[in-house]
Amino acid sequence: xxxxxxxxxxxxxxxxxxxxxxxxxxxxxxxxxxxxxxxxxxxxxxxxxxxxxxxxxxxxxxxxxxxxxxxxxxxxxxxxxxxxxxxxxxxxxxxxxxxxxxxxxxxxxxxxxxxxxxxxxxxxxxxxxxxxxxxxxxxxxxxxxxxxxxxxxxxxxxxxxxxxxxxxxxxxxxxxxxxxxxxxxxxxxxxxxxxxxxxxxxxxxxxxxxxxxxxxxxxxxxxxxxxxxxxxxxxxxxxxxxxxxxxxxxxxxxxxxxxxxxxxxxxxxxxxxxxxxxxxxxxxxxxxxxxxxxxxxxxxxxxxxxxxxxxxxxxxxxxxxxxxxxxxxxxxxxxxxxxx
Amino acid sequence: xxxxxxxxxxxxxxxxxxxxxxxxxxxxxxxxxxxxxxxxxxxxxxxxxxxxxxxxxxxxxxxxxxxxxxxxxxxxxxxxxxxxxxxxxxxxxxxxxxxxxxxxxxxxxxxxxxxxxxxxxxxxxxxxxxxxxxxxxxxxxxxxxxxxxxxxxxxxxxxxxxxxxxxxxxxxxxxxxxxxxxxxxxxxxxxxxxxxxxxxxxxxxxxxxxxxxxxxxxxxxxxxxxxxxxxxxxxxxxxxxxxxxxxxxxxxxxxxxxxxxxxxxxxxxxxxxxxxxxxxxxxxxxxxxxxxxxxxxxxx
Amino acid sequence: xxxxxxxxxxxxxxxxxxxxxxxxxxxxxxxxxxxxxxxxxxxxxxxxxxxxxxxxxxxxxxxxxxxxxxxxxxxxxxxxxxxxxxxxxxxxxxxxxxxxxxxxxxxxxxxxxxxxxxxxxxxxxxxxxxxxxxxxxxxxxxxxxxxxxxxxxxxxxxxxxxxxxxxxxxxxxxxxxxxxxxxxxxxxxxxxxxxxxxxxxxxxxxxxxxxxxxxxxxxxxxxxxxxxxxxxxxxxxxxxxxxxxxxxxxxxxxxxxxxxxxxxxxxxxxxxxxxxxxxx
Numbered sequence: 017x018x019x020x021x022x023x024x025x026x027x028x029x030x031x032x033x034x035x036x037x038x039x040x041x042x043x044x045x046x047x048x049x050x051x052x053x054x055x056x057x058x059x060x061x062x063x064x065x066x067x068x069x070x071x072x073x074x075x076x077x078x079x080x081x082x083x084x085x086x087x088x089x090x091x092x093x094x095x096x097x098x099x100x101x102x103x104x105x106x107x108x109x110x111x112x113x114x115x116x117x118x119x120x121x122x123x124x125x126x127x128x129x130x131x132x133x134x135x136x137x138x139x140x141x142x143x144x145x146x147x148x149x150x151x152x153x154x155x156x157x158x159x160x161x162x163x164x165x166x167x168x169x170x171x172x173x174x175x176x177x178x179x180x181x182x183x184x185x186x187x188x189x190x191x192x193x194x195x196x197x198x199x200x201x202x203x204x205x206x207x208x209x210x211x212x213x214x215x216x217x218x219x220x221x222x223x224x225x226x227x228x229x230x231x232x233x234x235x236x237x238x239x240x241x242x243x244x245x246x247x248x249x250x251x252x253x254x255x256x257x258x259x260x261x262x263x264x265x266x267x268x269x270x271x272x273x274x275x276x277x278x279x280x281x282x283x284x285x286x287x288x289x290x291x292x293x294x295x296x297x298x299x300x301x302x303x304x305x306x307x308x309x310x311x312x313x314x315x316x317x318x319x320x321x322x323x324x325x326x327x328x329x330x331x332x333x334x335x336x337x338x339x340x341x342x343x344x345x346x347x348x349x350x351x352x353x354x355x356x
Numbered sequence: 357x358x359x360x361x362x363x364x365x366x367x368x369x370x371x372x373x374x375x376x377x378x379x380x381x382x383x384x385x386x387x388x389x390x391x392x393x394x395x396x397x398x399x400x401x402x403x404x405x406x407x408x409x410x411x412x413x414x415x416x417x418x419x420x421x422x423x424x425x426x427x428x429x430x431x432x433x434x435x436x437x438x439x440x441x442x443x444x445x446x447x448x449x450x451x452x453x454x455x456x457x458x459x460x461x462x463x464x465x466x467x468x469x470x471x472x473x474x475x476x477x478x479x480x481x482x483x484x485x486x487x488x489x490x491x492x493x494x495x496x497x498x499x500x501x502x503x504x505x506x507x508x509x510x511x512x513x514x515x516x517x518x519x520x521x522x523x524x525x526x527x528x529x530x531x532x533x534x535x536x537x538x539x540x541x542x543x544x545x546x547x548x549x550x551x552x553x554x555x556x557x558x559x560x561x562x563x564x565x566x567x568x569x570x571x572x573x574x575x576x577x578x579x580x581x582x583x584x585x586x587x588x589x590x591x592x593x594x595x596x597x598x599x600x601x602x603x604x605x606x607x608x609x610x611x612x613x614x615x616x617x618x619x620x621x622x623x624x625x626x627x628x629x630x631x632x633x634x635x636x637x638x639x640x641x642x643x644x645x646x647x648x649x650x651x652x653x654x655x656x
Numbered sequence: 657x658x659x660x661x662x663x664x665x666x667x668x669x670x671x672x673x674x675x676x677x678x679x680x681x682x683x684x685x686x687x688x689x690x691x692x693x694x695x696x697x698x699x700x701x702x703x704x705x706x707x708x709x710x711x712x713x714x715x716x717x718x719x720x721x722x723x724x725x726x727x728x729x730x731x732x733x734x735x736x737x738x739x740x741x742x743x744x745x746x747x748x749x750x751x752x753x754x755x756x757x758x759x760x761x762x763x764x765x766x767x768x769x770x771x772x773x774x775x776x777x778x779x780x781x782x783x784x785x786x787x788x789x790x791x792x793x794x795x796x797x798x799x800x801x802x803x804x805x806x807x808x809x810x811x812x813x814x815x816x817x818x819x820x821x822x823x824x825x826x827x828x829x830x831x832x833x834x835x836x837x838x839x840x841x842x843x844x845x846x847x848x849x850x851x852x853x854x855x856x857x858x859x860x861x862x863x864x865x866x867x868x869x870x871x872x873x874x875x876x877x878x879x880x881x882x883x884x885x886x887x888x889x890x891x892x893x894x895x896x897x898x899x900x901x902x903x904x905x906x907x908x909x910x911x912x913x914x915x916x917x918x919x920x921x922x923x924x925x926x927x928x929x930x931x932x933x934x935x936x
Binding site for chain 1: 391490491493494497498499500501502503505506507508509510511582586589590593594595596606609613616617620623624626627630631634635637638639642
């Protein structure tokens with residue numbers, strides 16, 4: 017009931033609403049960019065530039081024009097995928113992001129596999145054993161995961177598993193030793209290292225990925241567990257579950273074949289949303305682990321007020337989020353026969 | 357089987373619970389579950405710490421003592437000292453004031469804002485709903501930390517701006533929830549009855565719909581508080597929230613990070629403080645959900 | 657003839673409640689159609705579910721409770737898995753809720769077969785389609801591939817009947833099989849169920865609150881009140897009811913061509929709670 021949404025009148029309306037959301041997103045990033053306290057011109061030309069140079073760049077950037085024209089210019093840039101250059105790196109922002117984003121996707125994908133793999137069965141177990149000790153233990157475990165400041169847990173975990181025990185790699189994407197060894201093709205290090213046949217690099221990358229991914233995964237499993245449990249509780253008392261038992265199916269079969277099938281739809285939505293919020297955790301965890309991903313790129317540019325980079329990063333996160341929402345919507349339609 | 361179904365269907369959803377009795381019942385219910393009790397106790401402790409911070413703190417939280425830097429925990433310095441010789445325990449105690457300020461300010465902005473947006477959108481439906489929900493959707497299309505980051509970057513890093521940024525990003529889920537709740541009983545008979553009696557939409561929303569949404573909004577706010585605290589701490593950690601020398605817990609972790617390998621107490625205690633407060637909110641919210649959800653109560 | 661069901665002094669108490677929901681109910685069932693009639697809350701559905709051993713949180717006590725050679729009181733869940741769905745099954749009230757919304761009707765029917773019979777998918781499909789034909793569904797192949805929300809209530813309930821009779825059980829419990837349906841198709845569905853039950857020689861327990869319906873489709877009727885069995889009667893001789901509750905129920909039924917005065921209302925007496933029905 018809660019999740020059933022109004023049927024949308026066809027894909028056109030759906031697409032239209034996505035467009036509006038995108039447009040709002042652009043306004044938002046534009047506004048954020050305009051009210052940033054740093055002077056974009058000064059940041060570009062440097063402190064010692066002459067007045068003429070300053071004026072020239074000022075006009076070049078269109079800052080002398082009225083706001084709405086500036087917004088149109090921004091729109092044009094976005095449509096042509098021209099996001100400007102980053103002041104910090106001197107490279108086109110898009111190129112920077114194309115390097116940083118795959119690292120984060122690698123991290124987030126690993127994390128969501130851990131999170132969903134952990135969270136779903138835990139949620140089902142908790143629901144089936146509602147109010148018994150299993151439920152209580154899982155409840156506390158998942159609330160813990162939900163409550164921990166991930167940057168702090170990351171530090172403590174580094175201290176224990178890297179500094180003291182030496183089980184995992186420390187900071188970065190791979191050990192210093194291997195940097196530059198693998199040609200960048202996809203920018204997904206795990207894939208690139210396999211393509212290059214560099215197994216040492218692959219293991220090093222995996223070794224560096226596992227701790228931050230496990231922490232992120234645990235924190236998102238908290239959410240997935242709780243949602244799975246409550247979805248499952250709604251289903252377990254439904255009549256069709258009784259029907260399944262009457263047919264002679266075992267408890268386990270009724271739960272996994274029948275009840276679980278009915279929460280799959282909602283679960284997919286939840287996992288997609290959890291994947292989006294992993295990006296958030298990634299910002300913090302990447303800072304702690306000095307993991308050269310999207311989150312680190314964003315924060316380091318925030319601190320120096322690199323407008324182009326920040327606006328683009330925020331825009332891309334928004335687009336990824338909208339994309340995930342669309343994806344979960346599509347999956348919703350695919351999985352639930354009632355919405356076909 | 358059929359009996360429980362009938363009672364839950366027939367269970368009257370009262371418009372306005374008798375405030376005090378209900379509150380007492382809720383507290384009684386919460387104290388019965390050990391986890392919610394833990395949450396209540398921690399938050400009570402936080403409140404006491406914040407109120408009586410100068411009395412509880414053993415040292416001046418800002419006083420530097422360069423003779424005594426990075427002193428491990430001892431009877432003099434309960435949680436040790438930081439790189440400038442400041443007493444960590446006292447800083448944590450004073451930091452609770454910052455945490456409470458954040459919680460308080462965010463709540464009084466987010467709660468009413470979300471309720472108004474949600475109930476109005478849900479009650480009127482149609483174009484109003486579309487427009488309002490579109491706005492919420494835009495805000496919802498960001499993870500809250502990243503949007504707060506962007507806002508703070510735009511406004512300039514400071515504690516106040518962090519609070520504004522968090523409040524700006526925290527209301528849409530509340531609005532969504534209030535809208536969904538409103539939609540479920542917009543068609544209810546007692547709303548139609550109120551309408552037939554000639555009550556104005558504002559009155560119906562205020563008298564009949566807001567009280568119905570309140571329980572779930574409260575739960576959601578409590579649960580969201582954990583996120584708010586984590587976001588605030590995260591901003592502090594990234595250097596975008598409270599600025600030194602303010603004893604904000606996240607910022608304390610950030611400065612402690614450099615000395616972490618040799619002086620574990622610098623990051624451990626502030627982290628535990630954040631963890632226990634956000635855990636407390638989560639446990640309490642979880643308990644509240646059980647206490648306020650009639651369906652859940654019935655199942656027991 | 658050996659009885660299919662033999663129940664003596666069955667009491668059922670739900671966990672967390674002091675009073676038993678059902679107390680001291682005794683009856684036997686042969687290859688016949690037995691109706692259990694009572695108002696809501698009288699414990700009739702609870703009895704049905706207890707026979708299927710579906711009440712996980714309830715405590716069952718009885719002197720005897722057997723289904724054919726199976727001791728229902730002491731059978732393990734593993735034993736019950738072999739019995740449920742194969743030798744006894746149950747038709748639930750409302751197909752809108754009792755069919756799994758995300759599985760095709762046919763798949764759900766076939767699953768009942770495949771759970772108990774080792775066979776190929778095609779074979780199970782074949783059997784399911786045949787069964788759909790037997791419940792008078794005109795285009796069984798098409799209905800097989802439909803989702804529950806795509807079929808009407810009457811059709812859904814026929815799907816349910818097909819699912820539950822596919823394994824040719826010896827006992828079928830029908831728990832208010834038609835209360836959720838439109839009045840106009842109730843009889844139609846009941847006739848289908850009745851025909852199959854007669855043809856296959858299945859023992860039927862029909863749980864209902866509708867006295868007339870039970871009278872028309874059953875051989876014998878048990879009357880339950882407040883968890884107790886107050887009376888057992890032949891359906892033909894319902895009018896000879898002894899117990900005041902049954903008499904009251906009968907008097908409250910409107911009749912075509914009968915007197916047009918106000919119908920009488922039940923005047924409940926505490927003494928009914930102590931009365932024990934005669935066991936036939």
